[in-house]
Amino acid sequence: MRIQALSTPAILALADGSLFYGTAIGADGETSGEVVFNTAMTGYQEILTDPSYSRQIVTLTYPHIGNTGVNKEDVESDRVQAAGLIIRDLPLLASSWRNEQTLEDYLRSNNIVGIADIDTRRLTRILRDKGSQNGAIVAGEGATAERALELANAFPGLKGMDLAKEVTCDTAYQWSQSEWSLEGGYGERNESSFKVVAWDYGVKYNILRMLAARGCDITVVPAQTPASEVLAMNPDGVFLSNGPGDPEPCDYAITAIREVLETNIPVFGICLGHQLLALASGAGTMKMGHGHHGANHPVQDLADGTVMITSQNHGFAVDEATLPDNIEATHKSLFDGTLQGIRRTDKPAYSFQGHPEASPGPHDVAPLFDEFIRLMNERSA
């Protein structure tokens, strides 16, 4: 049980001048970044630890956040990656059989600034109407609106920012943890049939777990590893991970992916990896208004018309108008019609804008992982 301490003030400012006065729920201090809203009703710990949220301050539209506390298992990377957290209400009690720490203690121990007790519906309407805004939170007794506004205006924005090389791993490593089950927690990799090299632009663990569950022997390599080193490992397949920031400045990745595409090794990309595959194939990307962040987004498979409910987290998108002849659109968002999946018609390469690995979210798109296995099987047959 947790009794709330006397509250400390916090102020959120947006670059458009909007101000929100609330209560500090994490570390005292200040933070700035791009403010985005996420509509997932569960999964705040996975969201906070998703490296794709680097330099973004996340507001959750679901009003009660923290009810189930946090634990050591529900992480998508080795630390909290979001630049800050904005919520409506932090419940007095965290209760779950898996609860190990309150959300508030977790934020504090990770030195993350957060704010609660603000009108997150008003904030979300601003972000929805005007698009994601640069913003800042200042938390602590001396917090002032002037300082929050100053920081919000000083943040340069994500456009043109290469963050993949900042969040990537320092050195290559092997991954063998598999998916979670109620009976046994996280499992170990199934017997391996394929060697996969995964470029880490900010990879979410659950992607690696889902590959491991399908028998992939995975080597994760830093974002700037050249294609020659990856090809020298003789992979059966190459995976392009999700990650933060703008894909366009990641020239090292675009060049390296282009080199891999010259071979006939199967390539699968998710989110930033999807955008990089498109750039390497000659298509263009663009910054969206408020982007897609949530666990309830309908996406249509253009091959058979089926609709899947998907997990999403992106602020850039591949511009469908720029697709060259050798790329086919495979999926579209039913929220705004933007492109959600592509396939090269001349190579065993495809990618998805949303998150088939969920974490958090539904697993409707999990079969995309099986497609990667099918392509590797086909090539080795």
Ligand SMILES: NC(=O)CC[C@H](N)C(=O)O
């Ligand atoms: N989740 C991701 O990989 C996000 C990709 C990219 N940073 C975007 O915002 O569009």
